[in-house]
Amino acid sequence: MNPIKILYIDDEEHNLKSFKASFRRQYEIYTANSGTEAKNILSQTDIHIIISDQRMPEMTGVEFFKSIKNSYPDPIRVLLTGYTDIDALGEAVNEGHIYRYLTKPWNELELNNCIINAHNSYTGKIALKEKVDELQKTNDELTRFIYSISHELRAPLASALGVIQLVKLENLIDPQSHLGEYWALIEGCCDKLEYNINKTLQYYKNHRYQTLNEKVDFKTLINELIALHKQANNVTNQIAFSLNVNQSIDFWGDSFRIEIILGNLISNAIKYQKPSSVDKQINVSVKVTPLDAQIIIADNGMGIFKEHLPKIYTQFFKGKHEPGAGLGLFIVKEALDKIEGTINVKSDIDEGSIFTIRIPNKNPNHQQPH
Numbered sequence: 001m002n003p004i005k006i007l008y009i010d011d012e013e014h015n016l017k018s019f020k021a022s023f024r025r026q027y028e029i030y031t032a033n034s035g036t037e038a039k040n041i042l043s044q045t046d047i048h049i050i051i052s053d054q055r056m057p058e059m060t061g062v063e064f065f066k067s068i069k070n071s072y073p074d075p076i077r078v079l080l081t082g083y084t085d086i087d088a089l090g091e092a093v094n095e096g097h098i099y100r101y102l103t104k105p106w107n108e109l110e111l112n113n114c115i116i117n118a119h120n121s122y123t124g125k126i127a128l129k130e131k132v133d134e135l136q137k138t139n140d141e142l143t144r145f146i147y148s149i150s151h152e153l154r155a156p157l158a159s160a161l162g163v164i165q166l167v168k169l170e171n172l173i174d175p176q177s178h179l180g181e182y183w184a185l186i187e188g189c190c191d192k193l194e195y196n197i198n199k200t201l202q203y204y205k206n207h208r209y210q211t212l213n214e215k216v217d218f219k220t221l222i223n224e225l226i227a228l229h230k231q232a233n234n235v236t237n238q239i240a241f242s243l244n245v246n247q248s249i250d251f252w253g254d255s256f257r258i259e260i261i262l263g264n265l266i267s268n269a270i271k272y273q274k275p276s277s278v279d280k281q282i283n284v285s286v287k288v289t290p291l292d293a294q295i296i297i298a299d300n301g302m303g304i305f306k307e308h309l310p311k312i313y314t315q316f317f318k319g320k321h322e323p324g325a326g327l328g329l330f331i332v333k334e335a336l337d338k339i340e341g342t343i344n345v346k347s348d349i350d351e352g353s354i355f356t357i358r359i360p361n362k363n364p365n366h367q368q369p370h
Contacts, residue, residue, distance in 0.1 A: 035058055
């Protein structure tokens, strides 16, 4: 079993000698008479517990602990104080700089019990850190595997969809025949697989890609998304689109995630139209201010049941008549969280839905409010 390594800091030489004499048989003791010397020891040795006197001429014990908090977060910190300094002690405890404080002159039994408890806390912290690192590594490997598989599936899927389109264009199969029904079933399954692959890749990229800050032209972006999703959902002129963009100033944000957010919402507004309706409408409006962009996407489609509204951003949640995999709005919320945005929805069954999004304007030339 490896010995417990303790660093004891005190500017009085006789205290250093007394501490070492009391505990050297039980623990591996290092001593320092200043914060500078203590940092030198920390840079060379993996210390488990740091015990520091509060009153020292170069810096106080609390100031020393603050100075190493980020560089050496793992060692457990114990403060020794020979006088009452409630403000300093309260600040140190509240900010997590110390595990415990003891009064001087210290009692050997009390201090030894403190060391044992502190080491238990240290080993628990390290074990938890190792487990978190292991889980993070496993999660990273899993997400990379999912991304790789999803990416590899796109090529054969695109080939299958291409063959289906070729058969349809050349009228090789009567759509009313049994064989036509089989081809339609194959096409539907391929479309569903393509949807799931695309959502998986969106989810992966949203989690793995760094947040960017660049200019966003909402009019151009939304027009491109409308054209893309009309084609993807086989919509030509059946739906009346209205776009109103009020952007007289620059908007800066993460265009990749904004595209994911708006693309999913526009796609949903198209997919969840009422099939029998002859007046299908989707209205998109954008208002850009120095603080944010407010985006409203409204449709007169199927709507959402009131009892489903609290659950729509939950992963894999699907309503009664929803054909998707329950990933679209989950990804929207995840992407908005990444860029500090918000989303609200109002919806009524058979009347449609209104999604309101706010995204902060990260324009570097505008001073953000505190």
